[in-house]
Amino acid sequence: MASGELTDIERIVKPALRSLGTIAAAALLLIGTVRLARAAGDISIGDLQAATRALGFLDSLPNDGTIVVGLVFSSNLPESKAAATEVAGWLTANMGRDKSIFRPKLVSVDALVQGNDRLDAIFLMPGLTSDAATIAEAMRRRHLVSISTDPACLETSCCVLMVHADHGVEIVLDMAVAEAVGARFSTVFTMMVKRK
Numbered sequence: 153m154a155s156g157e158l159t160d161i162e163r164i165v166k167p168a169l170r171s172l173g174t175i176a177a178a179a180l181l182l183i184g185t186v187r188l189a190r191a192a193g194d195i196s197i198g199d200l201q202a203a204t205r206a207l208g209f210l211d212s213l214p215n216d217g218t219i220v221v222g223l224v225f226s227s228n229l230p231e232s233k234a235a236a237t238e239v240a241g242w243l244t245a246n247m248g249r250d251k252s253i254f255r256p257k258l259v260s261v262d263a264l265v266q267g268n269d270r271l272d273a274i275f276l277m278p279g280l281t282s283d284a285a286t287i288a289e290a291m292r293r294r295h296l297v298s299i300s301t302d303p304a305c306l307e308t309s310c311c312v313l314m315v316h317a318d319h320g321v322e323i324v325l326d327m328a329v330a331e332a333v334g335a336r337f338s339t340v341f342t343m344m345v346k347r348k
Contacts, residue, residue: 194278195235198317199301200242203275204254206313206323209341210297212334213272222259222274222296224287232277233258239275265290276300276311284308288329297335306348324348 213219223239225232240256257271261283264274274296280287281304288310291298298311305311306324312335314324323345325337 195239195301196317197242198321199315200239202317202321202323203299203301203313203315204243206299206315206341206345207273207297209338210273211336211338212297218253218255219272220255220257220270222257222264222271223277224259224261224264224274224280224298225277226280226283227260227262229279232279233260235277239277261286268294271296273297273299276302276305278302280305280310281308284310291329291333295334297330297333322346 207213207219207221221243223236223243225236227233236258240258243254243256257269259267259271259274261280264271265286271294274291276287276298278301280300280302284305285308287298288308290296291310291312297313298305299313299315300311301314301316302311303314303316306314306326309326309329312326312330312333314322314326316322324347325342325345326348328348330337
């Protein structure tokens with residue numbers, strides 16, 4: 153056999169190895185994408201899509217075409233503000249319910265408590281457990297619906313909705329907190345989600 157000729161085994165093995173290399177490269181690309189999606193403090197694009205859709209069932213939102221969403225972060229956690237900035241970028245680029253536009257606004261926990269500027273809803277960054285009582289008080293005073301992807305917000309009673317979309321969408325509605333802030337959701341929505 154000449155040195156440039158391929159054996160039968162090489163003819164089968166080489167394309168298979170190329171295919172495995174392509175599959176491995178695709179898997180690495182997918183893993184990198186998942187890491188990018190989870191970079192915002194364990195908030196994925198799926199979580200944000202589910203959260204914005206859930207807000208569409210809120211009857212008490214304004215209908216003037218813009219929904220101002222405060223992205224609440226802790227000034228004590230630099231990664232919290234970085235995550236809020238990343239979420240703001242996604243919300244700016246994506247439309248909300250019907251033809252409404254979500255206008256994100258970065259808001260520290262302190263600014264949430266002290267401010268009176270317009271906010272139609274708030275999205276809580278993960279890791280705000282130590283500020284839960286302060287956030288809950290501001291929500292009641294300002295009649296703000298809060299959404300979070302952090303299950304701890306249900307334990308601390310500082311979110312109306314907990315949304316998670318890792319393996320299917322999970323939405324939990326805290327009825328007591330919703331009532332305290334005056335949130336009114338459509339009946340269909342309350343029948344579709346878990347209630348606490």
